[in-house]
Amino acid sequence: MNISTHKNELIFGYSSGSLREAKSLFVSMYLYLNSVAAKKASIFDNILAENLIHIDEVAPKKLNYKDCINDDIGEKFSSSTKNNHNPLSNLVGDFKNINWKSVYKGFKEFNIPVNDSDDLKLIKMDPGTSVPLHSHNGKEYILVLDGSFHDEYGEFKKGDLQINDQKIKHHPTASKKEGCICLSITESDVVFFGKFGSALNLFTFIKSFFK
Amino acid sequence: MENEKLVELAKKISNNRDEKAFSEVFDFLAPKINAYYLRNNMSFAQSEELTQEVLSTIWTKANLFNPERSKFITWSFTIARNKKIDLQRKNKNRKAEDEDIRQFLYQSNKTSDYEIQSSIDKIKQELDENQKKLIKMSFFEQKTHKKIAEELEIPLGTVKSRIRSTLTKMQKFLS
Numbered sequence: 342m343n344i345s346t347h348k349n350e351l352i353f354g355y356s357s358g359s360l361r362e363a364k365s366l367f368v369s370m371y372l373y374l375n376s377v378a379a380k381k382a383s384i385f386d387n388i389l390a391e392n393l394i395h396i397d398e399v400a401p402k403k404l405n406y407k408d409c410i411n412d413d414i415g416e417k418f419s420s421s422t423k424n425n426h427n428p429l430s431n432l433v434g435d436f437k438n439i440n441w442k443s444v445y446k447g448f449k450e451f452n453i454p455v456n457d458s459d460d461l462k463l464i465k466m467d468p469g470t471s472v473p474l475h476s477h478n479g480k481e482y483i484l485v486l487d488g489s490f491h492d493e494y495g496e497f498k499k500g501d502l503q504i505n506d507q508k509i510k511h512h513p514t515a516s517k518k519e520g521c522i523c524l525s526i527t528e529s530d531v532v533f534f535g536k537f538g539s540a541l542n543l544f545t546f547i548k549s550f551f552k
Numbered sequence: 553m554e555n556e557k558l559v560e561l562a563k564k565i566s567n568n569r570d571e572k573a574f575s576e577v578f579d580f581l582a583p584k585i586n587a588y589y590l591r592n593n594m595s596f597a598q599s600e601e602l603t604q605e606v607l608s609t610i611w612t613k614a615n616l617f618n619p620e621r622s623k624f625i626t627w628s629f630t631i632a633r634n635k636k637i638d639l640q641r642k643n644k645n646r647k648a649e650d651e652d653i654r655q656f657l658y659q660s661n662k663t664s665d666y667e668i669q670s671s672i673d674k675i676k677q678e679l680d681e682n683q684k685k686l687i688k689m690s691f692f693e694q695k696t697h698k699k700i701a702e703e704l705e706i707p708l709g710t711v712k713s714r715i716r717s718t719l720t721k722m723q724k725f726l727s
Contacts, residue, residue, distance in 0.1 A: 349723055357691035358633040365637060380668055381726045383622075385691075387672050390629035392692040398583035399590055401600045406578035409607035410571060 347504045351482075352378060356385040363459040364482075367526050369428040371484050374500035429486075429524070433463065436487070436522060441465055447515075448472065464523045466490065466515035474512040479528035481505040488521035490514060553580050558624035566614035578607055585632050591693045592636060602639065606632045674725045683718040690715055 354360045355368040372379040433439060433453060441449035447470030451463040463486075466472075482504050489498040492513040497503055505511065515521040558580070564573035585606050589599035609631050617627050679687070689695045689703070697715070701708040 345723065346720070349719065349726065353691060353719070356633075357694060358637045359691075359694055360637075361640075383626075384668050384671050384675070384726060386630055387623065387626050387668075388675060388687070389633075389692050390623070390626040392688050393584050393588060393625055393629050393632075396584050396587045396591070399587040400583040401586045401603055402596070404582060404586075404600050404604055406571075406575040406582075406607070409578060409604055410574060410611055411608060 344504055348378070348502060349381065352382050353385055356382055356389055361457050361459065362455045363457040363461040363526055366428060366432070366453075366455065366461060367482060367484065367524060370486070370524055371500075371502055373428055374484070374486070375502070378502075436463075439463065446470075460525075460527045462525055464521075464525055466513075466521045466523075468515060468520040469517045470520070471512065471514040474510055476507060476510045477505050477527070478507065481528070482526040484524045486522045486524055488519040489516040490521045490523070491516070555623050555625070559619045562610075562614050562617050562619070562624055565611065566617070574611055577610065581610070581628055582607055585628070588629075588632060588692075589636070593694075598639075602632070602635050605635055609635075671725045675722050678721055678725065679718065683714070683721070686711070686715050686718055687722075 351360075351364070351368055351371075355365065355372070360368060368382075372382050433451070439451050441451050443449050447467035449465040451465075453461045453463065455461050464483075466488075482502065483497070484503075485497050485499050485501050487499060489496060490513045491497065492511040494503070494509075494511065558577065561570075561573040561577050564570035565577065582603055586599050586603045589602050590596065594602070606628070610628065617624065676684075686700070689700050690697070695703070697708060697711045701711045704711070
């Protein structure tokens with residue numbers, strides 16, 4: 342499966358509402374920054390919404406239109422729906438005020454609290470910082486929020502998405518001029534099966550407390 | 553009901569808080585939204601509760617609907633879908649006071665639907681009835697591949713490969 346298929350599946354998943362919390366937020370940000378991706382999501386939303394037109398209707402039994410004219414019910418959502426709103430800024434505030442945790446020189450992280458087994462975090466690389474050659478156990482999704490980086494696969498700028506899996510080895514370097522801020526998802530730890538599976542899973546479980 | 557008519561009703565709701573107009577939207581949409589949730593495996597009580605929330609949101613937020621950017625049915629669908637995402641999240645022992653994920657979800661549709669209408673038309677032309685059915689079952693009704701295989705009485709592997717080839721076909725018209 343090529344990268345564009347992966348990207349489209351992410352967008353389709355978002356449109357259908359099947360993604361969990363971390364990926365929903367991640368794709369929200371992707372659509373916010375990338376107009377091509379937003380267009381695809383819109384096409385898919387339209388196609389799915391058409392199913393609503395032709396659906397076999399089932400009338401609600403107890404519900405009446407007057408039950409919905411209740412500004413209190415709508416009220417609690419009303420402050421939240423601002424158009425053209427950066428989906429992340431409500432969650433983490435201004436990037437300038439983020440309490441970054443230094444991982445090594447020039448490379449900082451901030452974990453975004455989500456109720457999900459996927460890790461969602463912000464990564465900040467100072468200008469010119471490199472990450473040593475590595476590959477990934479699970480899948481990793483990287484969205485550039487600001488600045489840019491380059492690696493063996495090209496240059497990635499604001500709004501670009503990179504998806505890495507086990508087969509990919511890369512050596513990313515942040516732009517010398519402006520550095521790079523990215524949003525990343527690393528998929529949950531592998532669950533082990535078989536004879537020693539439960540012991541390995543227990544180990545992963547304990548390890549998760551020390552993350 | 554045609555999009556034009558729905559747009560007109562939405563304007564009346566937003567500008568005049570017109571209850572009569574809202575009742576028409578309700579009669580049109582509530583049985584569809586309710587059916588959508590039921591098809592997504594919700595209980596009748598849960599489905600009705602969410603349908604009420606969707607229609608309440610339409611009543612309070614009709615001013616945010618922009619006919620230049622989207623069809624009314626698409627806008628309503630995305631509200632219904634986002635409520636479903638939020639419910640799935642609440643089901644995982646979220647506390648009531650936890651923040652509502654919907655405020656972090658992407659809301660605004662920068663591209664106009666009319667601009668992309670040709671892509672949609674092409675995709676609809678290209679896909680045959682079986683492929684449309686698979687997209688509907690998998691993405692609209694969120695059925696697992698296994699469930700689809702059982703319902704259509706075809707092997708699981710066939711379901712997977714057909715969905716894959718349908719998506720590949722669609723991708724041609726996405727860029």
